[in-house]
Amino acid sequence: MFSGKFHNDRASYTLIKSTPAFWSILGDAWFHITQAPEADLPPRPAVWLFADLSGFIEGPEAAEPNNLTQIMEGVAIDPSLDHIEGTGLPLGTYGLALLSEHVVPILTNGLSTGMRVLAQGGDPGEMHTIAGTIWRTSNLLTVLLVKSPGNHNFTVALKSGLLRAVAASAHIPDFPPLQELLAHWADVVIPRHLLFHEVLRALGPALEDIADVVTADAFRQSAVYEKWSTFHSLAHEHLQILDSPFLDKTRALRACDNVECLTIQPKALFERCSGCSSFCYCCKACQVSDWRVGGHRNACQSCDAEAREFHVLTRDRAFFRALMNHDYQKSKITVLQDELVFRHTHPGEPYFLIYNYSIKGVVKIEPHLFGSNQSLSGFTWTDTVSRVARSKGRMRLDVLVFTADADGAGWLAIPFRRNTARVDIGLERLAIELRKNRDTWDMGYVTKVLAALALPEDLELETH
């Protein structure tokens, strides 16, 4: 329907594809088609329409990437290149479409429809052709989800039935490349977005939408089930944090950015720094002190620049804070034990905690000496470290490290402040006490003291 006619006329083809309005209209039309009652448009004709449509999106020169590894590791959408790196796909006819968010719902819906047809089964030749279309579409979508900055494409995909497509894959007949790709989605592509507010807001309804599919016996026996259930429990945990009272509290309250001040109060009561409109002070005296003595004079212009670069929004920061608090509370005794051992081997040396979130959402909380991590450097970091030193124990530092790619590239570190002088003093006392009898620790006693320190739920607030 689309391909033959336009592919022959390169100029209009390229022009049409580079027009955002075109994709918007096509996206809307496609959405209505796939949402139509099945009696009006059975999935089978819809999937052929989609095959035609996706051929048009790909363009006449589209070459199939060789394998999943190539897609995941080699592909980069860079408008300065004349092709999409790693695939040999020409950017002119194809990349422009890929850069448009309107393509996401078309591909996601098409995928989901295709899966439904495959699950029904039929003529092997026809099935193979449909599976091929779905495989190519999945590749396209993977590029859009993994390589586009921020989380918007992923959110759009969730709203357009991405999870339904993954769940439907449990019922399709054996087609290993497709299953490999879908397992990869459940394992890596989807979990890596689970730290972001926008994504989680779309994830709740998407999970409800497929509740009937994933509880069916056939799904439980499928190859994707194990990876799916890991993803599902992580998603569930994060959704609970999103609705937790702690998140509301962190959103409502704030600590004064003068680290020598202990004021915690509702955000509205603070005055913002007019230079960066990011730092907040409880009174004029605190602002003047932080400007002159605290060094904000030098830091004002660069604060938050790193967070902006990585598309971290204020509400994402609030969620990170709540997530870190949740994970800290969950393993507090273990973390305190690790800190105690760390203090024992590094007496008197200041340290901070790194919350290292792996691509699969699993966290490792570890103490680190300042200066021990080469990745943490630059002006913002130096400023943060000097603020911690100046706080004289009032400010403890937690750093969230989030790795965005399986190979460790594209990581992001955000410092958070904890206002827990009580725990700090208790730990130091215990460490000094234990240092006196170097070789034998009475573990029963140590555990008892740590449990007492761990008891109250600290309200831990973020700063810059």
Ligand SMILES: [Zn+2]
């Ligand atoms: Zn203050």
Ligand SMILES: [Zn+2]
């Ligand atoms: Zn400022």
